[in-house]
Amino acid sequence: MAGSADVVVAGGGVIGLSAAWLSAEEGISVRVVDPAPGRGAAWVAGGMLAPVAEATFGEEALVGLFLDAAARWPAFAARLTEATGMETGFQQCGTVAVALDASDRAEIDQLLDFRHELGLDTSRLSSSECRSLVPGLSPAIRGGALMPGEQQVDNRAVVLALVEACTRAGVDLVAERVASVSVGRDGAADGVVTQGGTLIPAGTVVLAAGAETPRIGGVPAAVVPPVRPVKGHVVRLQTAGTHQAFDHIVRGLVHGHHCYLVPRADGSVVLGATSEERGYETTVRAGAVHMLLDDARLLLPGIDEWELLECIAGLRPGSPDNAPFVGPTAVPNLVLATGHYRNGFLLTPITAEAVAAYLATGSIPPPLDAFPADRHLAAAPPAGA
Ligand SMILES: Cc1cc2nc3c(=O)[nH]c(=O)nc-3n(C[C@H](O)[C@H](O)[C@H](O)COP(=O)(O)OP(=O)(O)OC[C@H]3O[C@@H](n4cnc5c(N)ncnc54)[C@H](O)[C@@H]3O)c2cc1C
Structure with a gap:
């Protein structure tokens, strides 16, 4: 590891890698x-x-950010493939939301009205229209909604391509865990310290873990972002074929439970996801897997014959308002992403572009500037109140 870098990014997930690459x-x-x-x-x-499928009551402020983020994906995916020669699985496949019972149907209709009020591109589907768009759907389906503009990527293909893009762009990948941020006598961040005790100096530190x-040390309590772990189980399945099982993403509402099936080009299908507040643990639990499979087979009975590839969490x-924290903090040279x-995938290009722009110009561009990284401090009651 030679010399100090302009920037050290703590955490090379989809956010840290993409921000590093574009920077x-x-x-x-x-x-x-x-x-x-x-x-x-x-x-x-x-x-x-x-x-569109993520646009929900009370989160109107996020819809503009999400639409802007989605619009950046075609160019971002093309740029990533051009930089690496690797595919990302990007496709504009559309989403079909389906309801299993009458109250599921009522919930989808309510969301449809709300999304129409916001001017989003979505339309009501009858049961038979759902079944003609998604072969294999159960005849019990009560109908649903089409969101034709929705897109997907292959998450694993994207992160593998980002590692390659970083390497080709000269990013130094250091296989260490960050224990803390190093803050100099002047109060400014000047690098990170690894778990092994090595100081990795840099002009700016980006926290993207x-x-x-919040578990990275050395950061004043008020600057630590109020981020919490929300556990999600996913089941990966393989259909009998080696081509995409159906064209659209399927989002199901099954007796009030949400699930989704994302068909990949190679015939595999990602079935997700639970949403659990259990702290920092990723054990795969039988009950969660059982629930996902149970709900999914009510929508698509044929999945009983599919191969079970993987269960993972x-x-x-x-974040408290479901928006990200991207930008500078009260500690000079310490940036959050x-x-x-x-x-996180939807918001990858917009976040990476914003971090690269901040590092080059000192300001976060719109629309992410509407979600300052220290906004939780404004929301907090004054000390002693
Ligand atoms: C079940 C499930 C389904 C999801 N589905 C979708 C979806 O369909 N669409 C979508 O847009 N998003 C989806 N998401 C959300 C998305 O995956 C996250 O928002 C996104 O991965 C966040 O990216 P990240 O880089 O911040 O975090 P991560 O991807 O979690 O990466 C964090 C990185 O930091 C590293 N790290 C952690 N601690 C340290 C440390 N101390 N030092 C150094 N490195 C550290 C980790 O090794 C990891 O590589 C889903 C998430 C889950 C769990």
Whole structure:
């Protein structure tokens, strides 16, 4: 490891790697410190880029951010493939939301009205329209909704391509765990200290360790982002064929439970996901897997014949308002890029571009500037109140 870099990124998930890559392409020298790049939540995720399906009551402020984020994906995916020669699995496949019973149907209809009010591109589907769009759906389906503009990527292909893009752009990947941020006598961040005690100096420190970000030491309590781990189980299945099982992402509402099935080009399907507040643990639990499979087979009875490839769990970096923390903090030279919760893939290009722009110009561009990284301090009651 030679000399000090302009920037050290603590955490090489989809956010840290993409921010490092685009910053390096701007001529900034970057080091990413991560014991297992790409193996956090990004390895587990469904890879849906779903601004419409994620638009929900009370989160109107996020919809514009999500739509802007989604619009950047076609160019970002093309750039990543051009830089590496590697595919990302990017496709505009659309989403079909389906309801199993009458109250599921009512919930989908309510969301449909809300999304129409926001001007989003979605339309009501009858039961037979759902079944003609998604072969194999159960005749019990009560109908649903189409979101034709939704996209997906292959999450694992994306992080593998980002590692390659970083390497080609000259990013130094250091396989160590960050224990703490180093803060100099002037109160400014000047590097990170690894678990082994090595100081890795840098002009700017970017904290991008996903759900683990608050566990990195050396950061004043008020600056630690209020990020919490939200556990999600996923089941990976393989259909009999080697081509995409169905065209659209399927989002199911099954007696009030949410699940999704994301069909990949190679015939595999990602079935997700639970949402559990259990702290920092990623044990795969039988009950969670059972529930996902049980719900999914009510929608698509044919999955009983599919091969069970993998059961895995990961930790989403949840934030109190479901928006990310991207930008400078009260500690000079300490920048946050975390808290992307359920939409870290959707928000990857917009976050990476914002971090690279901040490092080059000193300001976070719109629309992410509407979500300052220290906004939780404004929301907190004054001390002693
Ligand atoms: C079940 C599930 C399904 C999901 N589905 C989707 C989806 O369909 N679409 C979507 O947009 N998003 C989805 N997400 C969310 C998305 O995966 C996350 O928002 C995204 O991965 C966050 O990226 P990140 O880089 O901040 O964190 P991560 O991907 O978790 O990466 C964090 C990295 O930091 C490293 N790290 C941790 N601690 C340290 C340390 N002390 N020092 C150095 N490195 C450290 C880890 O090794 C890891 O590589 C899903 C998440 C889950 C769990």
